[in-house]
Amino acid sequence: MEPHNRSTSALVMASVLFCLGPAAWASVPTSGTLHAERDCEAFVSKKKKSNPDKAHLEPGDAYVILEVNRPNQPDWIRVRVEDANPPERWVEANCGRQSVSAATPVDDGQPEPETPIDPDDPSLCSTAGLQDSFKLALSWQPAFCESHRSKKECAVNFPATFQSAGNFTLHGLWPNRESCGINYGNCEHRRKPREFCDYPDLGLNPEVAKQLSQVMPGTASCLERHEWFKHGTCQVDWDMDQYYEVAMDLVRQFNGAGISKYMAANMGKQVSMEDFLQQVDNGLGPEARDRLQLSCSGGKLTDVLISLPAQIEPGASLGEMVRRAPPDFRSKCPSRFTIDAVGFSR
Structure with missing residues (x-):
């Protein structure tokens, strides 16, 4: 019966996501850094896989993270690629190591609790845009x-x-x-x-x-x-x-x-x-x-x-x-x- 239960659970989850619609997959604004570990193509649209200027991540470089496609275990990350036009690009999450700060879901009209940033987090000392x-x-x-x-x-x-x-x-x-x-x-x-x-x-x-x-x-x-x-x-x-x-x-x-x-x-x-x-x-x-x-x-x-x-x-x-x-x-x-x-x- 165990395989049947797993299949039933999967069907239930699929039904829930279908009912929730696109909001279930809404992107999540995030701050942090992606440390590129491989050469990855950087897309303007992750759905269409559009990359008009053939932008790529350079292994060893770090990129400011702007958002992820979902809060838990994202498979797409939007980063800033300075030399690209436009610079905001989607890359696969497995392109590198992520140092991510607090993430806040897209505003859906409901108040969201703020996640405090740990001031002692050492990654913040090399994360762009956090100067005081x-x-x-x-x-x-x-x-x-x-x-x-x-x-x-x-x-x-x-x-x-x-x-x-x-x-x-x-x-x-x-x-x-x-x-x-x-x-x-x-x-x-x-x-x-x-x-x-x-x-x-x-x-x-x-x-x-x-x-x-x-x-x-x-x-x-x-x-x-x-x-x-x-x-x-x-x-x-x-x-x-x-x-x-x-x-x-x-x-x-x-x-x-x-x-x-x-x-x-x-x-x-x-x-x-x-x-x-x-x-x-x-x-x-x-x-x-x-x-x-x-x-x-x-x-x-x-x-x-x-x-x-x-x-x-x-x-x-x-x-x-x-x-x-x-x-x-x-x-x-x-x-x-x-x-x-x-x-x-x-």
């Missing part, structure tokens, strides 16, 4: 080069016009997640190579690449590749070009708020921390200093990190974004520090 703030990381290039003289961007004959004019240079724009500390990053789970130039070329728009080489001298050592794969992959709002366009605009706003004039006027001189912080307040608004982190080496200012909110609107006022960011002042500098001049000290 940003950091704009700026370098004072002359001081950086004092301890990195072998870097191409620090060579004697390297053009130094941008930093000679008193401008801070771009180190990076970092999405942050407080519960991850400094470990929120690498959201494509790409193995870090020995040298930055061993990362794949980003294929930036030529005009963006040209501007970036000025604002970020580290491009001479492929810093932009490292910054994208470590930090840029953890935000989901911009492609590579847009990410660096936003970052460059923020750097220019900071320098243009009277900071570059102050730095140029004090190159080779010692200044008080209070005087420097007052310049930042004057340029970006009262209490902007409370959103800074300062680093020094050998009594010289080397880095400035600026706290920004979790969402950045391209073209928005840097001062306004700083005002909306959580206070997080820290300093590794003495009360008086030197603003190093271009060129190596003896």
Whole structure:
């Protein structure tokens, strides 16, 4: 009788699903990451198996999960394939390993209980789009080069016009997640190579690449590749070009708020921390200093990190974004520090 019972159960289940109709198979929005383990075709429509641009998953790469076709043991997963058009694609669930956060069924008009996300889940520290703030990381290039003289961007004959004019240079724009500390990053789970130039070329728009080489001298050592794969992959709002366009605009706003004039006027001189912080307040608004982190080496200012909110609107006022960011002042500098001049000290 046991086989008969199993057959009867299967018929009953089929009847139930038929009565429920398509809603029984409704897709489920989900957050998480698919770590591709094989080359899989990525479909616009899983039903029609349409793939107009022949998009595939690359083994070893990670993809943001958007939804699954059913909450329990899905056989189709919708992911974001950045180079595809459109980027939202369906792939078979067995294409890779899944790190999935909370899933919430499609809204059917009935309230659904929220599934809390475990803040200690380590997979969240490499899942894109979960930042709760940003950091704009700026370098004072002359001081950086004092301890990195072998870097191409620090060579004697390297053009130094941008930093000679008193401008801070771009180190990076970092999405942050407080519960991850400094470990929120690498959201494509790409193995870090020995040298930055061993990362794949980003294929930036030529005009963006040209501007970036000025604002970020580290491009001479492929810093932009490292910054994208470590930090840029953890935000989901911009492609590579847009990410660096936003970052460059923020750097220019900071320098243009009277900071570059102050730095140029004090190159080779010692200044008080209070005087420097007052310049930042004057340029970006009262209490902007409370959103800074300062680093020094050998009594010289080397880095400035600026706290920004979790969402950045391209073209928005840097001062306004700083005002909306959580206070997080820290300093590794003495009360008086030197603003190093271009060129190596003896």
